[in-house]
Amino acid sequence: MFRSIPDVLTPTELAQLRAIAARASFVDGKLTAAGSPHKNNLQVGDRAIHGQVSQFIADALFRSDAFRTFAFPKTMMPPLLTRYDAGMAYGVHVDSAYMPVGDRMLRSDVSCTVFISDASDYEGGELRIRLGTSDVAIKGKAGSAILYPSSTLHQVDPVISGSRLIALTFIESRIANAEHREWLSELKQVGAIMAEKMDVETYTRLQRVEENLLRYWGDAD
Template sequence: MIENVLSPAELAKLRDIAARAQFVDGKISAMGSTVKNNVRVGDQNAHRQAAQIMIEALYRNEDFRVFAFPKSISQPLLTRYDSGMHYGIHVDSAFMPAGERSLRSDLSCTVFISDDSDYGGGELRISLGSYDVKVKGKAGSAIIYPSTTIHEVESVTSGSRLIGLVFIESRVANTEQRELLSELFEIGAIQAEKMDIATYTRLQRVQENLLRAWGDPD
């Protein structure tokens, strides 16, 4: 979980955009789905405004950049779950539209716009091997998880769950390699002041050469 991705001002703006926007059936992006029951913003002007706010917030967040190594991200989509709505177990599509090209969905990201106290139920449940993780983030936070996982949004029992939904193509497609690199960069950030310059330079050499070996610059 990444805290404070969105500022209070950005949260207020996104909520205002959502309050004035038209929403349409979420199945428009998953025709024939029997498990999807939500609504998404249908107003293109509102979509562009909201997407720009979330894109800027994500890219300025160092934790997001270091964890995801983003090569390309989809336009964040305002999505709402009202009482009784849910999204049953599913796996995200391998390729997503991103302007004039498609991106490979390595990572999925939920940006929480409603506060967790604004609605009942609505947990994001992610299956990770033999155990499940349930997530219900505070307003302004974001959760990033592999798009390859089976996951669902459990039924909202009261209120409304407003989120931004983002798909990320990473420069490091392999999940294990990406996680190892992320951990190395995190260790470097935490320990940098305690290292002498020679040791820190050696760590940087490992980081950057692994990124060269595993990463996609294009």
């Protein structure tokens, strides 16, 4: 249901993003969640810097084969640089089903957090995703990303000390159904693992199944 992807950002890119964040102005995160009683964080307020960071992180995500074959991205919200200082948190919530992107509405199918701070730079601040009656707490390594269905209940635990710097984005997938997306992603992963062990005919038959499922379940508009 969710996927952790290591090394989405290189060490050089992380250093660049941290330098950008150090000189950026941040504003109240409630500006993008008006009326939410659960949200207590900061987001970059400078439009020029937001545009620069958004393109930077979007490029990194889209060059990741793991990202593309898990999310099957159709449209993505420009990634937003977000910071949690000591005492800040985001209570249990579900992401909005539809979000404005330019002149259209994006359906949020997959949520994505890209970790920019080192995990040792802050205490607390775990991303907590609810799966059934259990929670999975995630504190990703700097440069990694975590993807999960936007329909899940999740939260960010209070930061006890330090600052948690992340980028957050939402993806409208070509595969709207989360189970279909997971099955097709797993099929593609197995195909990639076994490709060298298959003869050409068998691999071609597997590709036929993959592409026809994508054609059947997917949305190309």
